[in-house]
Amino acid sequence: MLEASGLMVFYENMLALNNVSIRCASDQIIGVFGANSAGKSTLMYALSGIMLDIRKKEEMSGGERITLSGSIRFEGRELINLKPSRRARAGIVLCPERRRIFKESTVLENLKIGGYLATPRQAAETLDFVLRVFPALNRLKNRVGGFLSGGEQQMLAIGRALMAQPKILLLDEPLMGLSPLMQAMLMRATREIRDERKIAIIITEQYARPVIPIVDYAFILENGSAVMEGTRQELMDNPDVRSAYFGV
Numbered sequence: 001m002l003e004a005s006g007l008m009v010f011y012e013n014m015l016a017l018n019n020v021s022i023r024c025a026s027d028q029i030i031g032v033f034g035a036n037s038a039g040k041s042t043l044m045y046a047l048s049g050i051m052l053d054i055r056k057k058e059e060m061s062g063g064e065r066i067t068l069s070g071s072i073r074f075e076g077r078e079l080i081n082l083k084p085s086r087r088a089r090a091g092i093v094l095c096p097e098r099r100r101i102f103k104e105s106t107v108l109e110n111l112k113i114g115g116y117l118a119t120p121r122q123a124a125e126t127l128d129f130v131l132r133v134f135p136a137l138n139r140l141k142n143r144v145g146g147f148l149s150g151g152e153q154q155m156l157a158i159g160r161a162l163m164a165q166p167k168i169l170l171l172d173e174p175l176m177g178l179s180p181l182m183q184a185m186l187m188r189a190t191r192e193i194r195d196e197r198k199i200a201i202i203i204t205e206q207y208a209r210p211v212i213p214i215v216d217y218a219f220i221l222e223n224g225s226a227v228m229e230g231t232r233q234e235l236m237d238n239p240d241v242r243s244a245y246f247g248v
């Protein structure tokens with residue numbers, strides 16, 4: 001369904017993604033694991049197209065030169081030069097690192113803003129689903145985003161992304177800074193989202209352990225390169241991967 005191949009990103013002369021190729025089928029949850037600075041967010045920006053906006057902004061302000069190349073095919077179409085807003089319409093939706101919810105708006109307003117691409121009927125139906133998969137948000141509907149806990153903000157960020165009717169949801173480090181209990185809850189909800197909505201999901205994280213139970217397949221990024229890939233079992237059976245990414 002989504003196939004990125006030979007992705008290269010340079011920030012000036014710094015190579016941030018080096019010939020990275022990843023695939024995600026329509027019913028899969030894919031993990032992308034890597035340490036700080038491995039290139040996880042750069043990959044998510046390349047897939048979602050946000051990189052084109054960042055590049056344009058840098059060009060206009062005389063900032064750094066960003067070079068992006070490679071191919072991103074989605075449902076048979078080449079997307080590498082498609083604007084992020086058009087990619088979102090095509091069904092590729094990013095839930096960015098650090099959540100970036102609207103802190104002054106209420107939970108319900110945040111969700112409704114997320115639904116701007118949806119028909120009123122889709123928005124109403126998706127809102128019901130979001131409040132079912134994250135019951136805590138139901139009780140917090142009228143609370144402003146800035147007053148939510150980190151875990152609640154993450155639920156809201158995922159809920160808002162769902163409102164945009166993704167076919168593929170990109171979750172960039174959704175578990176950062178959250179308790180193990182909250183992490184487990186979010187991963188259960190993520191699996192439920194895939195199972196019930198048939199949405200493909202790509203998740204990046206530094207540590208694989210909380211994510212690995214729900215992934216079908218995963219890639220390991222090191223210094224901008226995809227150095228390993230495999231099924232959950234293949235990665236868990238590899239002693240280097242176990243010690244570096246599973247903490248066992």
Ligand code: ATP
Nearest residue numbers: 011014016034035036037038039040041042043064
């Ligand atoms: P983290 O876990 O810290 O978010 P990451 O795996 O998401 O890390 P990226 O943010 O993609 O990593 O960064 C990859 C590399 O590119 C890092 O060395 C980072 O310092 C560098 N980098 C990221 N954004 C820029 C930028 N706008 N200009 C220059 N270098 C950048």
